[in-house]
Amino acid sequence: MMVRPLALVLSLASLLAPVSSRAAERPARIVVDPGHGGAKEGATSPKGVLEKDIALQIARRLRTHLEKDLGAQVLMTRDEDLSLDLPERVEFSNKQRPDLFLSIHCNAMPTKRTRARVQGLETYFLSANASNATARAAADRENAEAPSARQTRKQSTLAFILQDLERTETHQDSSRLAYAIHPKLISATGGSDRGVLQAPFYVLNGVEAPAVLIEVGYLSHPEEGKRLSRADYQETLATAITEGVRVFLAEVRKRDTPRRAAGPQVAAPSTP
Incomplete structure (x- = not known):
C-alpha cells in the first residue's frame, strides 16, 4: 500500500510533537547541561575561577533540587570535568526525549572597563x-565551540518540514519557560536584571524540547564572580531555577488539561 507524501509528513510530525504535550502522567524528565568542560574552560573570573567548574557545581545543585522538590527525573549532559562537543550535547538530550532542557552558563566581558562594570543575569x-x-x-x-558549517550534516527537505511542524509550539514553550524562570532568579538573588533575551545558540537549536540557556551571572565581574563561587549563592540560584520550572510545568499542565480525552498529559511537579 502506497503512503502519500503528505500523509507521511503528518504521520511523522505527530511523533515529533512537543514533549510537554505528549508526556504521560510521570515525573518530568529534564536534561541539565553544564556548559563547557575539559579543555573548553569558558569564562574566567578575576581570581582564576573557571566557568566550566561553576556551571557544573550549579548544575549538580539544580539536579538535587529538581529531584527533591519536583520529583523530576534529571539527566546531565556531563557530571564531571569532561570535554563534550555541542552536537554531542544535543544528541544526548534528544535521545532522552526530555520535557525540558536547561543549559547553565556564566557570562563574561572582554575589556577591563566592562569587566568592572557589567554584571547581572x-x-x-x-x-x-x-x-x-x-x-x-x-x-x-x-x-565558538560549535562545528563549522562544512562539518555539519546536511538536512533533507523532509527534515526541515518536520522541524517547522514541531518547533512552533516548542518555541512558544521555550519562551514561557524563560519567562517563568527569569523572575524567580532576579527575585531570589537581587541581581541586576538583564532580561529575557533571544539569540541563535547552537545548543538550543537542535534540542527537541522547550529549551533555555541561563547565564547565571558575569564571572568576569569582581563581586559577582565571587558570589558565583559561593555554595550558598549557588543554592539560591538552583532553588530559583527549580521554582521557575515548577511554575512552567503547572502552566503547561493547566493548558493541556482539555486534551485529556485526546491523549497523555504533561508531566507535573510532585507535591513536596
Whole structure:
C-alpha cells in the first residue's frame, strides 16, 4: 500500500510533537547541561575561577533540587570535568526525549572597563536573530565551540518540514519557560536584571524540547564572580531555577488539561 507524501509528513510530525504535550502522567524528565568542560574552560573570573567548574557545581545543585522538590527525573549532559562537543550535547538530550532542557552558563566581558562594570543575569531562548548586541555577543562566545558549517550534516527537505511542524509550539514553550524562570532568579538573588533575551545558540537549536540557556551571572565581574563561587549563592540560584520550572510545568499542565480525552498529559511537579 502506497503512503502519500503528505500523509507521511503528518504521520511523522505527530511523533515529533512537543514533549510537554505528549508526556504521560510521570515525573518530568529534564536534561541539565553544564556548559563547557575539559579543555573548553569558558569564562574566567578575576581570581582564576573557571566557568566550566561553576556551571557544573550549579548544575549538580539544580539536579538535587529538581529531584527533591519536583520529583523530576534529571539527566546531565556531563557530571564531571569532561570535554563534550555541542552536537554531542544535543544528541544526548534528544535521545532522552526530555520535557525540558536547561543549559547553565556564566557570562563574561572582554575589556577591563566592562569587566568592572557589567554584571547581572540573563535567560535566553532560541531565535534566528539576537535581541541585541549583548545577546549576539553571548551567542557568539558560546557558539565558538560549535562545528563549522562544512562539518555539519546536511538536512533533507523532509527534515526541515518536520522541524517547522514541531518547533512552533516548542518555541512558544521555550519562551514561557524563560519567562517563568527569569523572575524567580532576579527575585531570589537581587541581581541586576538583564532580561529575557533571544539569540541563535547552537545548543538550543537542535534540542527537541522547550529549551533555555541561563547565564547565571558575569564571572568576569569582581563581586559577582565571587558570589558565583559561593555554595550558598549557588543554592539560591538552583532553588530559583527549580521554582521557575515548577511554575512552567503547572502552566503547561493547566493548558493541556482539555486534551485529556485526546491523549497523555504533561508531566507535573510532585507535591513536596
